[in-house]
Each structure stands twice: as C-alpha cells, then as structure tokens.
Amino acid sequence: MTDETFIEINDLHFSRGARKIFDGVSMRIPKGRITAIMGPSGTGKTTLLRIIGGQVKPDAGEVIVDGQDVCRMSRDELFEMRKHIGMLFQSSALFTDLSVYENVAFPLRVHTRLPEDTIRDLVLMKLNAVGLRGARDLQPSELSGGMARRVALARAIALDPGLLMYDEPFTGQDPIAMGVLVTLIKNLNVALQTTALVVSHDIHETTSIADKLYVIADGQVIAEGSPEALRSDNSARVMQFMHGSPDGPVPFHYPADDLLYDVLGESAA
Amino acid sequence: MTRLLRNLGVLALERLASLGRASIIWAQSVWGLPRAGDLSLLIRQIYNIGVLSLIIIVLSGFSIGAVIALQFYTQLSRFGAEDAVGLGLALVLLRELGPVVTALLFAGRAGSAVTAEISLMKSTEQLSSMEMMGVDPLHRIVAPRLWAGLICMPILATIFNVVAIYGGMVVAVEWLGSDAGSFWSGMQDAVELWEDVGKGMIKSVIFALVVTWIAVFQGYDSEPTAEGIGLATTRTVVLSSVVVLALDFLLTLGMYGDFK
16 A cells, blocks of 8 residues: 555635535545544535535635546546546435346446446446345345445445545444444455545444544544544544543534523523 | 515526526536437336326317317307317317417426426435436436427327317217218318417427426426425426416417417
C-alpha cells in the first residue's frame, strides 16, 4: 500500500438554505486504504459522499478525485468518472423491478459489451463474494435488510471500481449481518486494492476496519488520524463522540427555553 | 400589502424555476434517444403506458359514443334530421372529444402511474444509485416514458374514435333504428381528412407531449416522501387535465379559424 492521495478535498463550503453544512472542510483520502468519516447524525456525512460523486455541487472549494476536479466536470465527464466509483447506499437502492441476478448484471450490461456467458460468470463471482450466489433468482422484496445490502455491495463492485463509498453500511443491521458486512468491506479492500470511504457513526465496527478516521462536527473536521490516535484524543468533542456520552459539547437538549418557564409560564418568573 | 407582493413574487419565481427545471429535464431526456439498446426499454414502456391503457380507452370510447348518439338522435329527430347523427358524432369525436378525453383518461391512468413510479424510484434512491453507476436516469428512465407517451397517445385517440363511432352506430342504427346508409354516408360526406382527422391527430400529439412531460417532471421533481409521492401524483392528474382543456380551447381557436 502507498500513501498516495486518491481524494483531496480543499476548503469545502456548502450550505443548505441558511444552514451551513460544511465550513472549510479539507481532507486527504489515501489510495488503497479504508478511510472512515464519522460524526453525529445530521453533520452532512452523506452529503459529503454525494459531493465527491458529483451529485451535489458545493458552494466553494475543490474536490479532486483521482486527479480530476469533480466541481469543474461537465455532466458527461461526471457520468464517465462514476463508472469507476461504486457506492453502497444506506437504503441499498436495489432496482425493485429486477431480480438479484439482474441487479448485479445491470452495470455490466449498460457499460460493457461482454457476451452473456461472461456476464453470467462475473455476476456469479460477485454474488459468491458476498455469499449470495444461491439467492440469484430472488426478487429484492424477498431479501432481508442485510441480504439486500450485500446484493447492493455485489452490484457496487461489479465493474471493479477504484473507489468504493459506503453510506452508513451498518445502520439497522443485526449483529450477524453487521459482522458479515465488516468482514466483507475489509476483505474487498484487501482483495481488490480499492480505496474505501466509509461514512458511519457506528464507532466499534468502523474503527475495527478503518486505517484512517475523520470526525466531522459543526461543519468542520474536528479530528483526524488513526483509530488508536482518536481513541486517546483528549478534546471534549472527540471524547464525547468516541465514548458515546449523551451530554457534552453536543448538548442532549435541543435549544429551548428554561423548563420551569416553559411549563409554568409567567408565574415561574 | 408588501408581504402579499413579496409572497406573490416568491411564488412566481418558484413557478418559473420549476418550468425551467422541467424544460431542462425534457430537453436532456429527448436528446437521449434513440440509442442502441434503448428499443427494449421503449417497447416495455409502450406496453405499460399504451397497451395497459387500452381497456379504459375502449370502454370509455364505447360509452361516450353511445351517449352522444343518444343525445343527438333525441334532439335531431325533433326536426326530422336523425340522418345527421353519424356526421355530428364523427365531427365531435374527431375534432374535440377523441383527443381531449383520451388525454384526460391517459393522464389519470398512465400519467399518474408514471409519476408514482418515478417518484418512488427517487424516494428509494434508485435514481441516485443509477446516477452513481454512471447511468443517466434521464436517458434510462425518463426518455423511454416520454417517447412511449408520444407514440401511444395518438394511437389511443384513434382507437377511442373508432370505438366511439361504433358505439354511436350501435345506439343510433341497431337500437333506435336510424338508417345505416344515411349514418355512414353523412359521415363520409362531411369528414375531411386534414381538417378533421389530421387536425385532431395534431391536437393529440400536442396533448401527449404536455401530459407525459408533466407526468415525468412531477415524478422526477417530487419530494422523496410518502406525502410527496401522493402530492406529485395528484398534481399530474390535476395539472394535465387543466392544461389539456385550456390548450384545447386555444388549439381549436387557432385551427378552425374565424368563428365570428
């Protein structure tokens, strides 16, 4: 493995209405490694993946993926770039009118002119890699949440992408499915030498496979480094997140008037 | 007063932005066809949009033709002019009711289905995942539906007209005893290929363009929530119906010249 940078984000700014999502975020995602982006819900982790994939345009800043600035790409260039990116969506996003087999075959059919025999072999290999070769004839509606996510993973790796992005891959999974996904993400990274970007707030699972972590909160990167370095980070915000404390710099209560005043009104004064 | 003006301004800008987005989506989608491999997608949509609409078109066509013939016969027979039922029926259907009612039925059956399907694909991130796979959903999902609508609606309108005339014939000739020869010859004498059939078809093509455009845009631009899907589907039917009726008035004014 090298320390070559695959994704470089410089001074990224993005707002949604009056709310600032990113306020000067900069990151370096190393090639061929697993990098995790963590942070509390609503901090824009999924938005960051969409910005990297060119689905959302930032207000300012640079997003360079494999040497190309995503923000300056034309629509056609973006679609060309995305052929080399695999993304696992939180909802799996399988095509509901296609079987498991056809879902995995979809990118191969659209982007290649391979003969049907070769497509069949590739689909079965990808499905075998996620342990679902036997489920090839099922419809997405017949799959459990964990199985659907594994099929989506097989589809994401169908074209052997250089970058795999995982959007909350562990959310809503039972412990067995979660363990399977953790192993799969790690094994795929080793086997395919793919750069992996995992967005998650599941600390235990993510730190067990990530080579590098970024923690974002309040629109900024508040910490970065190896999992060990972040576990021993003394800053209050990082400690609260890494140890899952309910109260701290990120308050438990949504901003509101004093409880007594709220309940009793003027008489409390 | 200032607030009212500001709100009106905001509303006007939102509508304008929406029209701009709809135009971009339409242009990018139409640009996408024809391509190798798209034929199977188009045929599938022709089946979904056109073939599955056949039953409602045939049933409605028969009923409407029968009702018009009944009303014409009742009124015209008072003046001894029941022989004119055939020509009246044909002109009303070919010029107005055929294209308009087909467009309204199409909006309710196929338009709403297209909107619901696309907005559900959006809410379940299927469109996003397609984009991230390097596949443009405007070409893959929207374009085949637009083209299928454009192909199917004039054909459906033709079928509607044929069935409605048959329905009218059943009532006027078979049931009420009007003379079959007069029914058909009156129709043959009065109907002109371009003035009646051609212009009716042009109306149908324009309605097809508008209804499918509204349907795909409402689906593509919907809020990705359960409520958003419901609202988008309702908007497709309501907006399509209003626009079709308003356009029909303008087209009739433009096509059939000086009414004064």
